Amino acid sequence: MLFQPMKKLRSIPKKNMNYNQAKRRYPNLNPFGDADRDGVKNMFDCRPFNKNKQDEPFYGDEKVNYPMELDKKTGRYAVPMKYRILDKKTKKYKLRPLNRETGEPI
Numbered sequence: 001m002l003f004q005p006m007k008k009l010r011s012i013p014k015k016n017m018n019y020n021q022a023k024r025r026y027p028n029l030n031p032f033g034d035a036d037r038d039g040v041k042n043m044f045d046c047r048p049f050n051k052n053k054q055d056e057p058f059y060g061d062e063k064v065n066y067p068m069e070l071d072k073k074t075g076r077y078a079v080p081m082k083y084r085i086l087d088k089k090t091k092k093y094k095l096r097p098l099n100r101e102t103g104e105p106i
Helices: 019-025
Strands: 084-087 092-095
Touching: none
Parallel strands: none
Antiparallel strands: 084 092
């Protein structure tokens, strides 16, 4: 066998589908709509049919807004390094928690 077959979309519950899987199974899904009415557009929602899952970091009921800066090398906007911390096990950067009052990293 040259390749592994993908898991059939019919066997994945609708609530557990990510946006790409949902778009393939439901081709008329509006990317700018909000299928689960959670306030996040379908294309930015990690689970467009699950109201309890979003990609944005939260502190309880408050959204956390990290400042963005233009990276001169790549020309893209990114979170500055003082707001990130390196995870030694996975060797990937994670966002540091912010102080609610000052907005500075802890």
